[in-house]
Amino acid sequence: MTRIIAGRAGSLTLVVPDAGTRPTSDRVRESLFGALESADLIQDAGVLDLYAGSGALALEAVSRGAVQADLVEKSPRAAGVADRNARAVGRAVPDATIRVHRTSADAFLRSTTIGFDLVFLDPPYDISDSDIAATLTLLRPRLRAGAAVIIERSSRSPEPVMPPGLTIERSKTYGDTTLWWAFAD
Numbered sequence: 001m002t003r004i005i006a007g008r009a010g011s012l013t014l015v016v017p018d019a020g021t022r023p024t025s026d027r028v029r030e031s032l033f034g035a036l037e038s039a040d041l042i043q044d045a046g047v048l049d050l051y052a053g054s055g056a057l058a059l060e061a062v063s064r065g066a067v068q069a070d071l072v073e074k075s076p077r078a079a080g081v082a083d084r085n086a087r088a089v090g091r092a093v094p095d096a097t098i099r100v101h102r103t104s105a106d107a108f109l110r111s112t113t114i115g116f117d118l119v120f121l122d123p124p125y126d127i128s129d130s131d132i133a134a135t136l137t138l139l140r141p142r143l144r145a146g147a148a149v150i151i152e153r154s155s156r157s158p159e160p161v162m163p164p165g166l167t168i169e170r171s172k173t174y175g176d177t178t179l180w181w182a183f184a185d
Contacts, residue, residue, distance in 0.1 A: 002056050005030050007063030009092035014054050014085045017078040021053035024122060024152060028174045032150065033060055036118070041148050042066055045117040048142070050105040050135065055082035057120040057150075059089045059098070066118065068097045072108045109138035117144050122152040133161040136182075140165050143184040151180040 002023050004012040016023050024032075036042050043065040049058035052071035062069045071086060073079040079102040086098040101108050105123070119139060123132060132151070139149065140163045151160050155178045162168060162182055171180045 002026070002054060004056075004060055004063045004089065005033065007060070007065065007093075009059070009063035009089045012063075012088060012092060014056055014059065014088075015081050016054045017075070017081045021075075021078050021124075023054055023056060024177075025174070028152075028177055028179070029056065029060060031172070031174065032179060033064060036061075036148070036150075037064060039148075041118055046070075046115065046144075048072070048114075048116040048119045048139075050108070050119065050121045050139075051123045052082050052100070052120075053078050053122070055085045055100070057122065059085055061118060062089055062093050062096045062098060066096065069099070070108075070112075070114065070116075071098070071100045072103060072105050073100065074102070074104045076102060105135050106138055109135065109142060112142060114142065115144045116142055117147050119143070119147065119149045120152070121149060125154045125157070129158060129161065133163070136160065136166060137163040140184070145184060147184040149182040149184070151182065153178055153180070 002014045045066040047066045047069040052073040055071045058069040083100040
């Protein structure tokens with residue numbers, strides 16, 4: 001069971017796609033969001049969740065004070081689940097803007113003009129390191145100054161390659177998952 005951990009939609013149960021996604025565990029999300037809140041990176045943020053799956057990461061951010069969230073998911077089934085979850089969180093946090101985009105991460109980044117303060121990039125583990133680097137290059141112009149990018153990968157994966165203007169400042173491993181924290185100049 002996946003749920004919103006805290007905030008205005010706290011304890012709301014989220015639907016998870018039945019196949020094809022790898023939801024971030026509650027333990028990892030709880031640790032991540034505690035760190036994000038203590039760094040004051042959520043309140044009033046514009047959030048982007050690439051490879052959104054159920055949308056749990058962006059929706060947790062909205063519950064905790066983000067004002068806008070764009071969830072990007074290519075899989076029609078997963079995007080439908082993310083949309084359902086977004087509507088449920090939207091009822092609990094009606095002043096936030098939540099949009100679900102049924103497209104690939106790269107296609108969204110090529111077409112949007114929106115700027116973001118906080119980005120979650122949690123691709124399937126089988127996406128290549130070079131594809132991740134290409135997505136990060138497309139993402140960089142969409143980042144506001146000081147924006148945080150949280151990249152979730154297998155702990156067996158190498159550190160992601162960053163484009164100019166985006167620097168990894170720390171990482172944390174939770175079992176078979178590693179989170180890299182990068183910041184925009």
